[in-house]
Amino acid sequence: MKKLFLFIVIISVPVLYGCKEIKVTYAQSGSTIDMVVGQILKVELPANASSGNTWRRIAYDDTVIVKSGKPNYMLADDRIGSAGVYYYKFKTVGSGTTKLLMEYGSKYDNDKKAVKNFEITITVHEK
Numbered sequence: 001m002k003k004l005f006l007f008i009v010i011i012s013v014p015v016l017y018g019c020k021e022i023k024v025t026y027a028q029s030g031s032t033i034d035m036v037v038g039q040i041l042k043v044e045l046p047a048n049a050s051s052g053n054t055w056r057r058i059a060y061d062d063t064v065i066v067k068s069g070k071p072n073y074m075l076a077d078d079r080i081g082s083a084g085v086y087y088y089k090f091k092t093v094g095s096g097t098t099k100l101l102m103e104y105g106s107k108y109d110n111d112k113k114a115v116k117n118f119e120i121t122i123t124v125h126e127k
Contacts, residue, residue, distance in 0.1 A: 024120060032121040035092050040068065043088040045118055047104065049073055050081045053115055054107040055088075061098035064124050065090040092124045 021040040024033060035041065045055055055071070068089040075084040090100070099121050103114035 026118055029118045035124050036127050037092050037095060037124055039092050041090040045086045047086045048083040053105055055086050055102050055104050057103045059101040063094050064096040064098040065122060066093050095124050095126050097123045
């Protein structure tokens, strides 16, 4: 019985690791993230929807990662005009390296200079 339990644990660890969601925040901008094909990358970025700004101009290599679903916005509290967090999800689809670039600026005028930028390098390996 102990051998069977040990065998199940040894087999389960790599499978569970491959399904793991990796979270990155604005503080990690400039870093490199290592992932395997099939993992989910959750990006959490600060924002204030009432300011007229949003995270825009998202650029990446879609042979390595693809956007998964629509972004979600959550307020930090119930006060009018309070800041919040945008949540983006990406799924790794192929091995390789890509930069994920995002800029925060006016949602009404993409030609205005960005208020801030977010950039990470994602390296994806086969399982």
